[in-house]
Amino acid sequence: MRALVQRVARARVLVDDEEVGAVGRGxxxxxxxxxxxxxxxxxxxxxxIWHLRVFEDDAGAMNLALPDVGGAVLVVSQFTLYGSxxxxxxxxxxxxxxxxxxxxxxxxxxxxxxxxxxxVATGRFxxxxxxxxxxDGPTTLLLEV
Numbered sequence: 629m630r631a632l633v634q635r636v637a638r639a640r641v642l643v644d645d646e647e648v649g650a651v652g653r654g655x656x657x658x659x660x661x662x663x664x665x666x667x668x669x670x671x672x673x674x675x676x677i678w679h680l681r682v683f684e685d686d687a688g689a690m691n692l693a694l695p696d697v698g699g700a701v702l703v704v705s706q707f708t709l710y711g712s713x714x715x716x717x718x719x720x721x722x723x724x725x726x727x728x729x730x731x732x733x734x735x736x737x738x739x740x741x742x743x744x745x746x747x748v749a750t751g752r753f754x755x756x757x758x759x760x761x762x763x764d765g766p767t768t769l770l771l772e773v
Contacts, residue, residue: 629669629733630709631771632658635682639702639761641751648757649749654699655680656761659737660709661730662723670733672773674740677701682767690767694746701741704751704759705734727754 633655640650657677683692683699694701707730711719724730731753741748751757 629662629665629673629737629773630660631673631677631737632660632706632709633677633680633682633769633771634761635764635767636702637762637764639759641702641704641749642758642760643752643755648752649702649704651700651702651747651749653697653764654694654701654747655682656702656704656759657737658704658706658709659734660706661725661733662710663725663729665725665729665733667733667736669773670736671740673771674737674744676771676773677737678741678744678746680769680771682765682769695744700747700749702749702751702761703734703738703741704757705730705753 636656638652639656641648679693681693682690683697685691707724710724713719
């Protein structure tokens with residue numbers, strides 16, 4: 629599994645001009661699933677997101693994680709994280725898991741984050757989403773498990 633994680637001042641997801649998920653200060657995690665991912669991968673990814681120290685302490689160092697700052701997480705499924713552009717100009721999606729496999733694993737990340745104590749908002753799987761966010765920093769990291 630992969631997550632492209634951005635520290636945000638705020639973020640939201642719209643589907644057909646309806647807001648389906650929004651957070652204030654926290655993280656926006658775009659989550660991608662590949663063929664050999666399983667529920668333990670989802671739990672490990674949730675742990676990484678929850679404990680990722682990207683928030684500044686009083687000295688200005690990135691030493692704080694979501695539970696330290698009371699931040700929230702917006703989780704958005706993102707199969708394109710497994711797109712390959714090695715050959716040609718059209719991405720190949722062969723490494724991305726099919727929706728039937730990916731959806732329960734993205735849901736498992738959400739459940740695991742909530743079990744850890746996170747406030748979580750989500751996008752809507754299998755829809756065309758518009759994601760609006762204010763990247764704080766900017767701070768963007770690619771996590772893999």
